Every structure is written in structure tokens, then in C-alpha cells.
Amino acid sequence: RISDIAYYAFAGPLGWPERAKIREALQASSQYIRPALRGEAVLTFGGPVHEWRRGDIDAVVSVGPLECMPNKIAEAQFFHAAEQEKLLSLTLSVNGDPIALEVLDSFAFEVHARFAKKPVQANALSRPVAGHSHAYAESPRMPEPACACCAPNAAEDH
Numbered sequence: 001r002i003s004d005i006a007y008y009a010f011a012g013p014l015g016w017p018e019r020a021k022i023r024e025a026l027q028a029s030s031q032y033i034r035p036a037l038r039g040e041a042v043l044t045f046g047g048p049v050h051e052w053r054r055g056d057i058d059a060v061v062s063v064g065p066l067e068c069m070p071n072k073i074a075e076a077q078f079f080h081a082a083e084q085e086k087l088l089s090l091t092l093s094v095n096g097d098p099i100a101l102e103v104l105d106s107f108a109f110e111v112h113a114r115f116a117k118k119p120v121q122a123n124a125l126s127r128p129v130a131g132h133s134h135a136y137a138e139s140p141r142m143p144e145p146a147c148a149c150c151a152p153n154a155a156e157d158h
Helices: 002-014 024-030 040-054 069-085 101-117
Strands: 061-066 088-094
Touching: 024 040, 040 061, 040 069, 061 069, 061 101, 069 088, 088 101
Parallel strands: 061 088
Antiparallel strands: none
């Protein structure tokens, strides 16, 4: 319940789409993970794959505890999804130590470069989330980025 409240509090203003349902995550993961395997790995992997296929996300960052088996299973399957469906992913196994910022920067740049090549969707920021306030639907587009690395032609400049 808290997770849903937090998600939908941000979903409207940020233009986030509706989250994948469990059934949709299971369906999306079924070609990669055997149906007999149940639990976190299937949902960790299947949700983003479903959202990728739907065109809602550009990449996945999966964060889990160091040596977490469900996260390792999802990471292995994200590798296959990258090969078969071109889904970019980054898996971070954390143990309390700082995360290498170079890894995040490199991944963010790769996603940004791919995103820059995507056709622009005029209504991407005003897509309503089912069953939630549409007050944000008429909000203006986000302002253009101020820094050089986030500018629309940044991928070409680097």
C-alpha cells in the first residue's frame, strides 16, 4: 500500500505510466524463466520487460543486495533480454559500500544516447495514469536541460 501511494504520488507529475500488473510481469518473463520458478526474480525481471515492450521505459536499473539469488537470476535474464529485445539494463549488487559513479554515468550516457535517437512522442508527459488524478495532464512540457551533456544533441557532440 505504501509503495502504491508513493508511486502514484510521483506518477502524475512525472508522467509515469501505470505499473505492470503481476499477471503481465509473469507473462513477460515466461519466455525467459520457467513458470515453475516463483518469487522475486520473476517479478524483478518480468515487470521491466513488460514495460519495455509497452514502450514505457528506455532501460532498467535493477538494485539488490549483494549475493541475492533473485537479483542474480534477473541479471542473467536481463542479459538475454538485451540480446533478444535490445533492452538496456544495469544490475547493481549493493552491500553498503558506495556505488562506482563511473558505472552509473556510463550507463546513463548509453541510455541518453539511445533516447536521443528515439522519435519524440508529443504526449509522453501528459499520459494519464489509470484511476488517478489527471490534473497534471495539461501541464507544460519539461524545460530544456541547462547543462551541455543533457542537451538534445549531446550524443552527437561526445
